[in-house]
Amino acid sequence: MGFMAAKYLFVASEIGVFEKLASGPLILDALAAATGIPPRTLRISADAMVSLGLLERVDARYRNSAAAAAFLAGAPGPDLRPMLRFWDKLSYPGWINLESAVRNGRGQAGFFRFNEEEQQIFSTGVEAFSAPAAAALAMGYDFGRHRRILDVAGGTGSFLIAILRRHAALCGTLFELAGTCAVARRRLAREPEGARIVGARLLLVDLWMDASRTQPPAAPVMAGEFLIHAGDGQSYAEDEADAWLAQTDWRKLERRPLAGPASVIIAEAA
CATH class of the missing domain: 3.40.50.150 (Vaccinia Virus protein VP39)
Structure with missing residues (x-):
């Protein structure tokens, strides 16, 4: 029954049971009103938390246990609710495929493609x-x-x-x-x-050409050097570098002239 207990905990956290009890005990109807959950189904969830030791029920009032008050109700210090949400929304569904993963030796493809x-x-x-x-x-x-x-x-x-x-x-x-x-x-x-915590900087030094691909004059001339000796090299324009930066999550800051035809493009991690 462990998977049932886990799911009960995920749901209780997600609907705000522990958070709504942070300020003090509540009777069932008051807790239902605070969470927006029907009393009948809230009782099922809350009583499950009592059986797991995360809630206490005294004189028809529900209250957080010490552990729930410390870690699940939004108190200062470690807050484990985001971890429960991760397990519930992202991790838990994948465990349905555990048998397949064990039999085939392959995990769940595409898990990290998040919206x-x-x-x-x-x-x-x-x-x-x-x-x-x-x-x-x-x-x-x-x-x-x-x-x-x-x-x-x-x-x-x-x-x-x-x-x-x-x-x-x-x-x-x-x-x-x-x-x-x-x-x-x-x-x-x-x-x-x-x-x-500052962003990383990327400095690209080259004979960066303008949009006409003719300036500075040394850059298009050097393209022949690359062609002859490298076979597939060429000179590049500033707007081409801009596209590379955008595709690889860098944000261009500026281009500065250096000595002669050389210049440096300065980018920051986006």
Whole structure:
């Protein structure tokens, strides 16, 4: 019956049972009104939580257990509701195919192709799951000997936030997929440490041509050098570089002239 208990927990969290009881005990009808759930079906859900030790029922009033009050009701500190939402909405459905995966030795193709809502659920769920590890790493390693941190596949930036919170002199860079970065930007904007997590810069130095593909003159001439010695090389225009940057999630900032015909295109991680 473990899968039933898990699903009961997911639903109770999703409909707001623990959150609505954060301010104190409620009778069934009051809790039903607060959550917008019919009393009959809410009783089924709430009584299941009582049997699992996450709610208590005293004098016909439901109240959060100590664990639910600490981790599922929105209290300051670790909030496990995003993790439950991730397990329910994204992870749980895939486990229906466990037998097929075991028999065939293949996982679920395309799992990480999220839409915007699913990406939010995934990223915040993983952050909630890994929050204890982020705090432990920030405390357990002396980051004070460093000046900059690059967090590759760093999710929403929760590890960087935990580390920078303890080390005021550090700056960090988060390197992630574009969809995750969209969630991370919103997350970092809410934290003072977010101002110290700067975007990576990309500098492309070449004889970048203008739109006419004739200026600077050395650039089209050099195309012959590439043709002769490389076979498939050529000179490129600035607008071609702009397209590459857009396709690979970089945001162009500017192009600056250097010495002679060379110039540098400066881009920032989008």
